[in-house]
Amino acid sequence: MKYVDEFRSGALAAGLAARIAAECRPGREYRLMEFCGGHTHAISRYGLADLLPPAVRLIHGPGCPVCVLPIGRVDQAIALARDHGVILCTYADTLRVPASRGSSLLRAKADGADVRMVYSTQDVLKIARANPHREVVFLAIGFETTTPPTAVAVLQAAHEDLHKLSVLCDHVLTPAAMHAILAVTGGVPLDGFIGPAHVSTVIGSRPYEPFARDYAKPVVIAGFEPLDVMQAILMLVRQINDGRAEVENEFTRAVTPEGNRTAQALVERVFGVRDSFEWRGLGSVPHSALQLRPEFARFDAEQRFGQAYRAVADNKACECAAILRGEKRPQDCRIFGTACTPDNPIGSCMVSSEGACAAHFTYGRFRDVAAA
Amino acid sequence: MSRPHGRPLDIRHGRVDMSHGAGGRAMAQLIEELFAATLDNPLLRQGNDGALLPAPGERLVMATDSHVVSPLFFAGGDIGSLAVHGTVNDVAMMGAHPRWLSAAFVLEEGFALADLQRIVVSMAGAAREAGVAVVTGDTKVVERGKGDGVFITTTGVGVMRAGLTLSGDAARPGDAILLSGAIGNHGMAIMSQRQGLEFDAPIVSDTAALHGLVAALLDSGAAVRVLRDPTRGGVATTLNEIASQSQVGMLLEEGAIPVDAAVEAACELLGLDPLYVANEGKLLAVCAAEDAARALAALRAHPLGLRAARIGTVRADAHGFVQMTTRMGGRRVVDWLSGEQLPRIC
Numbered sequence: 001m002k003y004v005d006e007f008r009s010g011a012l013a014a015g016l017a018a019r020i021a022a023e024c025r026p027g028r029e030y031r032l033m034e035f036c037g038g039h040t041h042a043i044s045r046y047g048l049a050d051l052l053p054p055a056v057r058l059i060h061g062p063g064c065p066v067c068v069l070p071i072g073r074v075d076q077a078i079a080l081a082r083d084h085g086v087i088l089c090t091y092a093d094t095l096r097v098p099a100s101r102g103s104s105l106l107r108a109k110a111d112g113a114d115v116r117m118v119y120s121t122q123d124v125l126k127i128a129r130a131n132p133h134r135e136v137v138f139l140a141i142g143f144e145t146t147t148p149p150t151a152v153a154v155l156q157a158a159h160e161d162l163h164k165l166s167v168l169c170d171h172v173l174t175p176a177a178m179h180a181i182l183a184v185t186g187g188v189p190l191d192g193f194i195g196p197a198h199v200s201t202v203i204g205s206r207p208y209e210p211f212a213r214d215y216a217k218p219v220v221i222a223g224f225e226p227l228d229v230m231q232a233i234l235m236l237v238r239q240i241n242d243g244r245a246e247v248e249n250e251f252t253r254a255v256t257p258e259g260n261r262t263a264q265a266l267v268e269r270v271f272g273v274r275d276s277f278e279w280r281g282l283g284s285v286p287h288s289a290l291q292l293r294p295e296f297a298r299f300d301a302e303q304r305f306g307q308a309y310r311a312v313a314d315n316k317a318c319e320c321a322a323i324l325r326g327e328k329r330p331q332d333c334r335i336f337g338t339a340c341t342p343d344n345p346i347g348s349c350m351v352s353s354e355g356a357c358a359a360h361f362t363y364g365r366f367r368d369v370a371a372a
Numbered sequence: 373m374s375r376p377h378g379r380p381l382d383i384r385h386g387r388v389d390m391s392h393g394a395g396g397r398a399m400a401q402l403i404e405e406l407f408a409a410t411l412d413n414p415l416l417r418q419g420n421d422g423a424l425l426p427a428p429g430e431r432l433v434m435a436t437d438s439h440v441v442s443p444l445f446f447a448g449g450d451i452g453s454l455a456v457h458g459t460v461n462d463v464a465m466m467g468a469h470p471r472w473l474s475a476a477f478v479l480e481e482g483f484a485l486a487d488l489q490r491i492v493v494s495m496a497g498a499a500r501e502a503g504v505a506v507v508t509g510d511t512k513v514v515e516r517g518k519g520d521g522v523f524i525t526t527t528g529v530g531v532m533r534a535g536l537t538l539s540g541d542a543a544r545p546g547d548a549i550l551l552s553g554a555i556g557n558h559g560m561a562i563m564s565q566r567q568g569l570e571f572d573a574p575i576v577s578d579t580a581a582l583h584g585l586v587a588a589l590l591d592s593g594a595a596v597r598v599l600r601d602p603t604r605g606g607v608a609t610t611l612n613e614i615a616s617q618s619q620v621g622m623l624l625e626e627g628a629i630p631v632d633a634a635v636e637a638a639c640e641l642l643g644l645d646p647l648y649v650a651n652e653g654k655l656l657a658v659c660a661a662e663d664a665a666r667a668l669a670a671l672r673a674h675p676l677g678l679r680a681a682r683i684g685t686v687r688a689d690a691h692g693f694v695q696m697t698t699r700m701g702g703r704r705v706v707d708w709l710s711g712e713q714l715p716r717i718c
């Protein structure tokens with residue numbers, strides 16, 4: 001238990017806050033993007049914005065797996081469950097992502113489609129073994145942290161010859177999304193990144209070096225504890241003040257420069273990089289997602305069912321796209337908290353607790369009232 | 373008593389079957405040899421369709437609660453003790469002294485009689501300890517697969533304290549919010565057992581009858597306005613209910629809310645927030661600010677309130693936000709639970 005307390009000491013937080021305030025240069029803004037939804041959640045959950053001087057502005061990034069999943073991808077999964085009669089397995093949050101015509105996997109399930117929530121890929125394998133005569137499809141989403149378990153499941157399926165199991169692969173890549181954000185011309189001006197925690201334990205700190213080198217943006221990899229985030233902000237303020245742009249690692253207790261080589265090798269064996277992939281908010285991003293390698297093509301649901309991806313526009317009122325690019329904030333959306341709430345999400349950012357809109361609604365919306 | 377059933381019930385090896393709910397001899401035998409024998413008291417012995425109660429006082433309080441829990445036996449209790457405590461506490465939170473309970477059992481075909489006996493014995497023990505009598509009951513049996521072992525519904529009747537009214541709409545700006553002890557123990561006892569989590573010292577449910585603690589609090593003379601036991605949905609949900617009923621806001625102090633180390637660690641592991649985890653032996657009280665110290669002292673002087681704390685203050689707020697100053701020093705909303713963030717646990 002000490003373990004948790006160590007990272008949640010109010011006194012340490014106050015100390016870090018005072019140092020950050022003291023080191024911010026007068027008249028200068030520090031616009032920092034926390035890439036990960038995990039950080040967005042921690043910042044809201046602990047009310048960290050209240051500890052920071054006004055000069056530090058935190059901007060939510062696109063690192064929330066269900067947030068960046070475009071409608072067309074959810075439609076694909078719904079079509080498989082409804083029209084092809086498959087058992088469609090996926091993680092809990094994905095069930096509620098709004099799809100075309102007010103649908104979602106949860107609604108499809110209520111209408112009779114066989115949609116099942118799983119906690120891990122082991123659950124998927126169990127379902128496939130228990131239903132040898134049914135097509136079982138795993139809708140696989142997530143960044144580099146959820147990819148290795150999917151790779152393991154595919155290898156296991158090949159080993160056991162679970163030939164009715166396939167994967168609808170929507171795994172995406174963090175560095176590609178960071179490139180996309182920096183590459184948008186006229187996009188959000190940023191002074192630095194709070195780098196991902198769990199993703200970095202897998203990919204290591206090296207993949208962020210181009211952002212420091214080519215874009216002159218400092219990156220500080222941080223753990224998900226509130227003190228990690230405060231410490232990372234201080235490190236970023238110092239880099240910016242010094243005119244440095246480096247990749248620094250605040251999360252040394254879990255992240256190494258090389259990352260987890262075993263996990264990387266597994267992913268490498270099973271997946272190749274797609275030429276391009278559509279993200280909600282970021283549009284089509286080259287080399288930003290994974291697909292199964294040709295030798296595992298029989299486990300690829302897109303090929304197996306001939307399901308081509310069809311892009312679908314977001315709900316007109318929803319500002320998720322601009323929010324995911326860091327250009328707008330949840331409270332800038334006209335239907336935030338009225339038509340769109342966590343119980344009845346219109347856009348994907350209101351679905352997962354890591355989504356910017358859900359985090360702001362759940363923890364931070366009193367600030368809008370105070371400001372109004 | 374005469375024994376028209378031939379051999380006594382084979383509790384050690386027997387199982388519930390459909391005949392135990394069919395209204396015939398088997399059912400009568402189950403009621404007589406297990407329920408009536410274990411829960412015995414003069415009112416139950418009346419043996420009629422209902423119990424005739426010697427009602428004293430003017431105002432009575434009645435509350436009912438269905439109990440569904442998996443696992444049926446958990447560290448610190450079982451569905452039997454829980455079914456007594458849950459309803460006793462609902463009556464107690466009204467400010468009444470609980471006296472009588474009814475108990476309705478829905479049994480699943482195939483359920484081991486030995487387990488049923490364990491549950492009924494535990495129920496009898498909990499009732500005795502709480503000074504309440506189970507005065508009437510019912511048993512039904514459902515086919516295998518249509519129940520979860522045992523469901524128990526209890527209804528409680530209690531005698532109201534003279535001159536007192538407590539209600540969820542009575543909180544006023546400035547009032548103090550008190551909590552009787554550490555939160556999350558019941559929910560995490562169940563959840564860690566379900567998930568197979570192991571700790572050096574297992575997390576034990578806090579299930580307990582709270583009317584003694586309530587009496588101690590009310591006897592202190594503090595102006596108590598609202599009492600609630602934060603069961604399903606936890607402290608966060610209960611406070612949101614009070615805030616919306618009373619049309620007020622609240623400001624909590626995270627650092628003042630007691631949470632056991634093991635509970636916090638288990639919550640962390642499962643990604644849960646202890647504020648939303650169920651309790652079965654804790655109460656929340658809203659009382660006049662000037663009486664807070666007196667009320668707190670009364671709670672702390674009782675064995676079930678040793679770690680009682682003042683956790684926040686009621687505020688005027690048109691939006692009815694329950695807010696909290698976090699241990700980090702920042703502020704957040706403590707919202708209603710949305711969707712199905714937590715598995716149902718009680």
Ligand code: SF4
Binds near residue numbers: 357
């Ligand atoms: S509040 Fe809802 S509709 Fe608006 S941007 Fe967020 S998710 Fe989209």
